[in-house]
Amino acid sequence: MDQLTDLLVRAAEQAAAYRASLADRQVAATADPAAVRAAFGGRMPAGPTAPEKVLDELLAAAEGGLVATAGPRFFGFVIGGALASATAADVLAAGWDQCAFNAVLAPAASAAEETAGGWLKELLGIPASASVGFVTGAQAANTVGLAAARHHVLAEAGWDVERKGLHGAPRVRVIAGEERHATVDRSLRLLGFGSDVVEPVRADANGAIDVDDLARVLAAGPSGPTIVCLQAGNVNTGACDDLHAACDLIHRHGGWAHVDGAFGLWAAVSPSTRPLVDGVELADSWGCDGHKWLNVPYDSAFAFCSRPDVHVAAMSYTASYLTGSGTVPGVSDYTAESSRRARGFAVWAALRELGRDGMADLVERNCRLARRFADGLAEAGIEVVNDVVLNQVLVSFGDDARTDEVIDAIQRDGTCWMGGTTWRGRRLMRISVSNVATTDADVDRSVAAILRIAGA
Template identity: 55%
Template sequence: MDERPVGVPVDPEVLRARLASELPEAGEAPERVLDELVAAVDPGLVASAGPRYFGFVTGQALPAARAADMLAAVWDQNAFSYVSSPAAAVVEEVAARWVLDVLELPAKASVGFVTGAQMANATCLAVARNEVLGRLGWDVARDGLIGAPPLRVLAGAEAHATIFSALRFIGLAPPELVAVDDQGAMLADALSLDGPAIVCAQAGNVNTGAFDPLGELAAACREAGAWLHVDGAFGLWAAASPALRGLVAGAAGADSWATDAHKWLNVPYDSGLAIVADRDAHRRAMGLSAAYLVESEHRQNYDFTPEASRRARGFAVYAALRSLGRAGLAELIERCCGHAALFASLLREGGAEVLNEVVLNQVLVAASSDAVARVQAEGVCWLGGTVWRGREAMRISVSGYETTEDDVRRSAASILRALP
């Protein structure tokens, strides 16, 4: 992994030629299927599990988390209810308690284990929709949305794309956009509330790493009877670090939070967390009821996610947190932020223009799309392009536990070679 090109472009026809044969009439030996699958897909595999992948705020996978995820596949538990897998139910119960502890969120909050922050946002906002419309005298569970009173939803002008799609999924219009500062953080004094509403705040802007003023927003929402949701896909993990948790000051005063475990907790993909302060509200919006569902005093995972049948995601989260411990998780977060600061320093010294204040693990560098493509083609590291305030840029996201200072220096040199 240390020497493999991280993401050299491949012609999809090469992959199709290797994979797209006719479905055989008779089955083939599993060993042959797997051997030929491995050989066929190899040119199209991105080394996102390696130490120099800096795209899309992607973590790697800690050894314990990777192994636990493999065990989840081997055990093949249907994690939707207690009776279908007592082990999956209890491990999610324990892992949820640990997550709330390290993120410094209310201990009585509920946690749903979902696919990622996209579905975590949709889950939390569905709960918010039902509760806020309930405050306006409308029962969504009974009457649906047709004919419901108008519901204001507000978000910062630099809100993540998943907020917009989550609102679309749950039948709500795009949010009213609130002004932000030069780093993309919402301006608290630009938020105008006149009653029940949903406010979508951000902990960690996907380009700059900036944080909305969560404490001020929480106070304003409490006064207006509004619901505050925090999209903290990666930034919420700053709470696990004594040195960085000031960035999320006031987050515990929100009503719901979304985050990814497959980002900064470094578990394999398909692991998001939908967290709601009001456990009963969470259950009212997501819970199932059917004659064949066995009532239990124990945790029913289906009370907290939009899914019924699903894999047991909690095993990997449990293993990651236990293998790191509180101190190890803090050190991981702080080390990634230190690497981001080193990136910024090396790039500035080399003549690059860093466009953001590097407060977390995100580094935003002025660069053309051609320069981004040159970095990707060289294969030393992989990062993506973006547009920030009308300027083309590259976005460096340091989230992996294996990344070293040497990886940062090698990658910075590659970036500087690619810039004009």
Template identity: 55%
Template structure:
């Protein structure tokens, strides 16, 4: 039999080596995927290899292709690192090897999801009676919530979409801000509603949907409707005005969904909670735990204020799937059956931080975003384009798109930190996202200095 203990010890050794060097590791990868294929690939092995050698070769082979996105100076996407308790808990999830779909397969998996659901709702100030499904990420969360929305609004029009599908169904309208995240449109495609069918509602200079324009658009049509609002624009961090949007939805019987992949965590911190005022009036919410709660991939929450609609859209039935009366079957709330106990790291993260620790992390990262914006605004000719209300900073350099692309490439080559570019109002600009528990003010200052130097060189 293979030596399991030795393989696990090898994995621990390599993981500790990687993590201990993360603070000073160049943030950018040093190799491309084709380079790694050359190092790690070859013909299918005819015979097995000792597990310790497999782990050793794997760790050494992939190292040049690792991006230090778990480290404190990766600002290119809204991704966090992994809190120590969450990382350790994630290792246990793999060791326990539980299928967390059904209570019969894992009472532990059901219990942890039930507890963690209550804690997440409490942290975010959402209705205690809402249902929560733990899915893979923001895409899974938006898709699951919009499936519940599709069920509810078509059921209200007398149509059973789960039984009868969409052919012949009453026409369904989806309305979202023109700055809606791409995962909303992908969800609509996956749900058979069409990625290009949503009515685009104008947004202001920060990306906030215009509530008056939404009200007018709802008034011009009839029939079942779903509105998608946003808590945290992926470029600016801006929040839609939820109270007037909720008023418009209530007046026209529309389902209100909120994509809050990272921004909804603002509700957990006193200094930023005002940004989410009225968000509890929605019918569903998507929030991603790996983004700002800093748990390992993959875990997000699809939260629905109407559990019956949630279960109707997601429930799984079969002659061998015998439910335990009164027990939580996690698969009832997600579009999966075979699934890991992904709520365990969320449980560990929340318990290790507590309410106060979650709030401190959110507020510290927001303060660091303002600190970064202050440093970059001091570069001659640089313009900070957004109101830095959360953890996002948008920066434009003089010289137009080419200058901004060159600056992004120069910063990535330097590898002190990593930031990305995006298109904002037709122009290519620099985007910085700060959401890692390990980021310090020193990391911000060091990164700002590296960005300044790279900009001046180019």
């Protein structure tokens, strides 16, 4: 045990030193992918290696291939950092090595998820009676939500999809905005619907669903099992669908409303952004990430359902050897995994660290910093393409080729990191502000670097 203690202490010290370096560290990896692969490569050892030597080798191999995604100037992919308490809780979770299947196998992990799940519903404006499953990311959350939707609309039509499958089932209409996230299509593939099933709805000028066109699409098709996918937080613009109007319309047609709110659902925590998700409580299922705006370590997300019995029917299973399964629904009855890491510890810790006011401040500050980005670039003559309503900024440097060249140069420069996207047929730079550590100074330093690079 002395050897294990020394090893874990050294690993924690190295992790802490890395985190302390993020404010000044070059954001992009310093080694090219081939060099990183070579550092990790070679033949598998024939015999054992001492744990302390393995740690030395891992540190040396990984160093050049680390991207400072947890740092204050990484603005790609809507990636948050990781709060201090959440990071420490994740270290403990690894040390405790709990399989968070149910309260029999991991009572503490189960209790952490149940409590944190209640806090999340309160923060996000989701009904307290809803169920919640702790999953890996928005892909898993959307899949769980749409599995619950599939169960419900087909059960209402007299079909048991869990037992009979989709062959011979009543046709299910799936309606979604033309600017939905790609994970919705993959969820539909995984659930046996296929992506061709989607009936697209037009988006408005900033990427939110056009409610009038939603009414047209709903009325144009046959009545029967219907699922509609809404969005809180367009991945490019941050725009949020009119959830209140859309949910009312969907329910008048007897449909199920699922909200993909990977980062946009967090708008509910702040009085200044809450109107963007007015009506969120009217939906039937919701997906939301923790490793985005809550700033917990990867991987962490949540799948909520307004009807816990439907959630359980779509996702649970029993086996004779699984003590505690098949009785009162447990935390794993709301997910697609049985062998689950105890990610609830980090979520519980983050919510305790921030509190309701701290979470609101984080969202408000990141939205203010996004506007600071947009204002700083616009004042210098750079085109900001979208209406900055949340934490997303789209920028053009002229034609598509030049924009891609500037993005590539920014990433190689290392001061900050932004990604590229295609929106409305144009190549654009996408800035996502979601890290708890980002400051005004980080934004100003990044704007200066962007202008310097674009000018060159």
